[in-house]
Amino acid sequence: MHLHDVWFVLIAVLWTGYFFLEGFDFGVGILTKLLARDRAERRVLINTIGPVWDGNEVWLLTAGGATFAAFPEWYATLFSGFYLPLLVILVCLIVRGVAFEYRAKRPDERWQRNWEHAIFWTSLVPAVLWGVAFANIARGVKIDAAKDYVGSVWDLFNGYALLGGLVTLTLFTFHGAVFVSLKTVGPIRERARALASVAGVVAAVAAAAFLIWTQAHSGDTWSLVALIVAVAALAAAVGANLAGREGWAFACSGITIAAAVAMLFLSLFPDVMPSSLNSDWSLTVTNASATPYTLRIMTWCAGIATPLVLLYQGWTYWVFRKRIGTQHIAESLH
Amino acid sequence: MQIALGSLDIARWQFGITTVYHFLFVPLTISLSAMTAALQTAWVRTGKDKYLQATKFWGKLFLINIAMGVVTGIVQEFQFGMNWSAYSRFVGDIFGAPLAFEALIAFFFESTFIGLWIFGWDKLPKKIHLGCIWMVSLGTVLSAYFILAANSWMQHPVGYHYNPKTKRAELDDFLAVLTQNTALAQFFHTMSAAFLTGAAFMIGICAYHLARKKHIAVMRSSLRMALVVAVVAGALTAISGDTLGKVMFKQQPMKMAAAEALWDGQKGAPFSIFAVGDVNKGHNEVAVEVPNLLSFLATDDFGSYVGGINDVNKAEQQKFGPGDYRPNIPVAYWGFRWMIGFGVISIGVGAAGLWLTRRRFWLAPEHRTGEDEVPHLMLTRGLRINEGLSRWYWRIALLTMVFPLLANSWGWIFTETGRQPWVVYGVLRTKDAVSPGVSAGEVLTSVIVFTALYAVLAVIEVRLLVKYVKAGPPELTDDDRRSPTRIGGDREDADRPMAFSY
Numbered sequence: 001m002h003l004h005d006v007w008f009v010l011i012a013v014l015w016t017g018y019f020f021l022e023g024f025d026f027g028v029g030i031l032t033k034l035l036a037r038d039r040a041e042r043r044v045l046i047n048t049i050g051p052v053w054d055g056n057e058v059w060l061l062t063a064g065g066a067t068f069a070a071f072p073e074w075y076a077t078l079f080s081g082f083y084l085p086l087l088v089i090l091v092c093l094i095v096r097g098v099a100f101e102y103r104a105k106r107p108d109e110r111w112q113r114n115w116e117h118a119i120f121w122t123s124l125v126p127a128v129l130w131g132v133a134f135a136n137i138a139r140g141v142k143i144d145a146a147k148d149y150v151g152s153v154w155d156l157f158n159g160y161a162l163l164g165g166l167v168t169l170t171l172f173t174f175h176g177a178v179f180v181s182l183k184t185v186g187p188i189r190e191r192a193r194a195l196a197s198v199a200g201v202v203a204a205v206a207a208a209a210f211l212i213w214t215q216a217h218s219g220d221t222w223s224l225v226a227l228i229v230a231v232a233a234l235a236a237a238v239g240a241n242l243a244g245r246e247g248w249a250f251a252c253s254g255i256t257i258a259a260a261v262a263m264l265f266l267s268l269f270p271d272v273m274p275s276s277l278n279s280d281w282s283l284t285v286t287n288a289s290a291t292p293y294t295l296r297i298m299t300w301c302a303g304i305a306t307p308l309v310l311l312y313q314g315w316t317y318w319v320f321r322k323r324i325g326t327q328h329i330a331e332s333l334h
Numbered sequence: 335m336q337i338a339l340g341s342l343d344i345a346r347w348q349f350g351i352t353t354v355y356h357f358l359f360v361p362l363t364i365s366l367s368a369m370t371a372a373l374q375t376a377w378v379r380t381g382k383d384k385y386l387q388a389t390k391f392w393g394k395l396f397l398i399n400i401a402m403g404v405v406t407g408i409v410q411e412f413q414f415g416m417n418w419s420a421y422s423r424f425v426g427d428i429f430g431a432p433l434a435f436e437a438l439i440a441f442f443f444e445s446t447f448i449g450l451w452i453f454g455w456d457k458l459p460k461k462i463h464l465g466c467i468w469m470v471s472l473g474t475v476l477s478a479y480f481i482l483a484a485n486s487w488m489q490h491p492v493g494y495h496y497n498p499k500t501k502r503a504e505l506d507d508f509l510a511v512l513t514q515n516t517a518l519a520q521f522f523h524t525m526s527a528a529f530l531t532g533a534a535f536m537i538g539i540c541a542y543h544l545a546r547k548k549h550i551a552v553m554r555s556s557l558r559m560a561l562v563v564a565v566v567a568g569a570l571t572a573i574s575g576d577t578l579g580k581v582m583f584k585q586q587p588m589k590m591a592a593a594e595a596l597w598d599g600q601k602g603a604p605f606s607i608f609a610v611g612d613v614n615k616g617h618n619e620v621a622v623e624v625p626n627l628l629s630f631l632a633t634d635d636f637g638s639y640v641g642g643i644n645d646v647n648k649a650e651q652q653k654f655g656p657g658d659y660r661p662n663i664p665v666a667y668w669g670f671r672w673m674i675g676f677g678v679i680s681i682g683v684g685a686a687g688l689w690l691t692r693r694r695f696w697l698a699p700e701h702r703t704g705e706d707e708v709p710h711l712m713l714t715r716g717l718r719i720n721e722g723l724s725r726w727y728w729r730i731a732l733l734t735m736v737f738p739l740l741a742n743s744w745g746w747i748f749t750e751t752g753r754q755p756w757v758v759y760g761v762l763r764t765k766d767a768v769s770p771g772v773s774a775g776e777v778l779t780s781v782i783v784f785t786a787l788y789a790v791l792a793v794i795e796v797r798l799l800v801k802y803v804k805a806g807p808p809e810l811t812d813d814d815r816r817s818p819t820r821i822g823g824d825r826e827d828a829d830r831p832m833a834f835s836y
Contacts, residue, residue, distance in 0.1 A: 043835060043836065046836045047835045047836050050452075050453055050835065050836045051450065051452065051453040051454075052449055053449075054404065054445040054446075054448060054449055055442065055445040055446040055449055057408075057445070058441045058442050058445045058446075060408075061407075061408065061411050061437045061441055062434070062437040062438050062441070062442070064411045064412060064415075064437070065411060065430065065433040065434035065436065065437040065438070066430075066434045066437070066438070067430075068414065068422065068426055068429070068430035068433055068434065069426065069427075069430030069431045069434040070434075071426075072422055072423055072425075072426020072427060072430055072502075073423055073426070075414075075415045075422055075426060075430070076415055076419035076423045076426070076769075077419065078415065079412055079414075079416045079422075080415060080416055080417070080419035080769040080771055080772050081771065083416055083769075083772055083776050084776060084779070086412060086416060087416075087780050087783060090408060090409055090412060091783060091787060093405065093408050094405040094406065094408065094409070094787065094791075095405075095787070097404055097405040097408075098401055098405055098791060100836060101398070101401035101836075102398075102401065102794065102798060103836060104835070104836045105798055105802075106798075106801070146770070147423070148419070148769075148770055148771035149771050150771060290426060290430065290505075291427050291504045291505060293504075293505055293506070293508075294427050294428070294430075294431055294504075294505045294508075297431060297508050298431060298434060301434070301435055302438065305439050305442075306438070309438070309442045309446075312442075312446055312447075313442070313446050316446055316449060316450055318821075318822070319450060319454065319457050319458065319821055319822055320453065320457065320822075321822060322822065322823065322828070324832070327829055327831070328829075328830070328831050328835070329831060329832070329835050330831035330832065330835060331831075
């Protein structure tokens with residue numbers, strides 16, 4: 001196995017980490033409008049991810065930085081090609097981060113409502129756009145001989161990509177609802193479970209359709225295995241949620257996300273960004289990768305740092321393991 | 335061609351705007367995290383209320399600030415690929431690695447432990463909670479190191495070769511990239527300037543409250559610490575600036591010649607105080623100079639030869655082919671002066687403050703003040719500055735808050751524009767670095783969106799800062815003083831409201 005293959009896997013792992021973690025905190029952001037009935041409940045929701053959302057987002061920065069280092073051509077083509085959708089994602093992530101941090105910094109109602117609107121929209125829009133982006137990567141886009149994207153921004157919003165966007169939106173909403181049922185007490189927990197059942201079924205239909213389409217387009221045996229795991233895990237997550245087994249439901253919705261990312265990457269390999277114009281112009285693990293020397297350094301760094309990150313980030317979740325409810329939200333504001 | 339040129343200029347403006355903006359928050363984050371950690375350490379060790387109040391007060395301002403630093407940093411990670419894809423392809427093998435290291439090592443550290451610190455007051459035992467803010471501080475320092483190593487490689491590329499087959503620069507020696515003298519000097523200079531920035535920020539706010547005789551105990555202790563940090567960091571900034579200058583005279587003679595508007599090389603070159611020049615004719619019309627000083631700054635020798643803009647331009651034409659290798663000289667010249675000027679004023683205000691508020695055994699007994707009194711500003715052992723002048727000192731100290739921010743911004747504008755026309759000095763021109771597939775319209779949309787968004791956020795951020803600065807340190811409750819003994823919070827507190835919630 002070449003180092004560039006290892007890094008193909010590691011990039012997939014980083015995106016998996018990102019979608020697993022920020023997936024539920026996008027979901028929680030969306031649920032602030034669907035689930036919470038009053039201000040105190042909205043605050044409960046926001047505080048379930050309060051201590052962790054920032055660390056979750058670093059998985060994205062790491063995926064970006066690691067792609068830059070390990071596959072410079074992939075980084076360059078992807079980020080310059082998907083320019084406007086990425087711009088929208090960046091704006092959302094900027095506003096979203098500020099919204100979490102600043103919302104409670106003034107007591108007045110309007111200020112807080114505005115930031116709550118911001119949290120909802122800036123969670124929802126990236127949740128859709130990441131699905132659109134990855135569907136386009138899997139499908140192949142107009143890349144020319146110089147490895148530059150030559151399509152228009154509207155080419156990115158094709159039917160398949162929009163279905164991909166629907167999958168990430170519904171899947172993250174489901175994942176978020178399951179997370180909320182696991183992290184809260186009181187009526188909101190019950191409602192989260194009820195909402196998760198609905199969101200789970202919608203997500204299952206959308207995900208099954210999308211993954212089967214992907215399989216038909218560019219799948220192989222391994223991607224078929226991943227597809228089956230993804231769909232089975234999602235069914236199991238919906239079942240566990242109905243049965244009130246919140247921990248299992250969350251584990252299974254997490255496996256669904258991991259298997260769906262795995263399926264996309266398996267259907268890509270050995271391409272990293274196929275060209276729909278000419279398969280000779282596709283970016284592959286070999287023609288897009290960095291030198292073996294750089295990859296070796298990166299491997300050492302990732303090999304040492306990643307387990308540590310998992311350890312202390314995991315520890316954070318353990319520190320804040322207690323469920324929270326409206327009784328834990330102080331009236332006095334900071 | 336017209337359009338390509340357009341998108342290049344717009345992309346450069348975007349990089350300039352977003353990066354200078356981002357760097358308003360970065361130095362404050364670096365220094366305030368460490369200074370907040372120091373105050374919290376003082377609280378953990380002494381148990382004194384004033385230190386806990388100070389920790390909460392400065393910690394709050396630090397958090398308002400780091401939120402902006404973090405979100406504007408996301409743009410930095412992405413815009414190389416978005417606007418500078420040709421650059422990314424060319425240097426990715428080298429430049430990507432420190433960026434990935436920064437994310438994997440530093441960003442995770444910062445972001446994870448900041449969450450633990452913000453929400454951990456009633457979830458973590460005292461010392462572990464203190465450890466978290468120190469981890470944040472360590473994260474900010476590591477982050478600065480990796481990104482400065484990456485930038486230093488653009489200033490002075492080392493440890494690589496050009497591969498004509500792949501048409502890109504490829505890494506040979508990562509350690510050389512991390513440890514070359516440019517990186518060390520830049521790191522040293524940027525870190526010390528960051529601490530000067532945070533110290534000036536703290537001095538200004540302490541001055542605001544002390545002038546009004548409010549929150550005296552907290553502000554007095556904070557002022558003391560900030561003045562010491564300002565003077566030490568200020569001295570180190572000057573020393574490291576000198577070191578970095580010498581490195582630059584060797585590595586980028588054009589940048590330094592432009593910084594001095596020294597058109598023609600000479601022995602015993604003068605240091606320019608003020609100049610008005612004509613870029614087209616290639617000489618100065620008016621010049622006020624200190625003879626021989628520039629030669630001394632460049633090489634420690636008053637009589638040494640320093641190359642001028644015109645000579646270096648000719649030398650580069652011979653080396654790299656026909657073209658104009660001069661940066662924007664007025665920007666380099668004035669940027670350099672604003673950087674030094676604002677930096678020196680900040681150091682001066684710090685040094686004056688440190689002297690005027692010195693400790694009791696330096697003072698005559700009748701002038702000594704207690705912990706909860708505003709310190710008298712003492713010129714000599716027995717000579718006290720009168721009320722009116724004292725008020726002026728506090729006013730100037732308040733104003734000093736913004737000076738290091740200006741100095742930092744001009745420093746970066748100087749060093750980045752001074753490297754032009756190169757993006758990687760001597761290797762890749764900026765015009766060849768831009769994304770060929772991105773239209774001028776797209777970049778224009780992007781720069782407008784970011785500028786508008788950043789402007790709105792600046793207003794929100796500053797107003798929030800002002801609100802919390804004016805409110806002063808919080809009154810403490812018994813709950814604030816009590817730390818849990820168990821990780822995750824004490825059992826008997828299970829149903830109590832969280833100490834902090836969004």
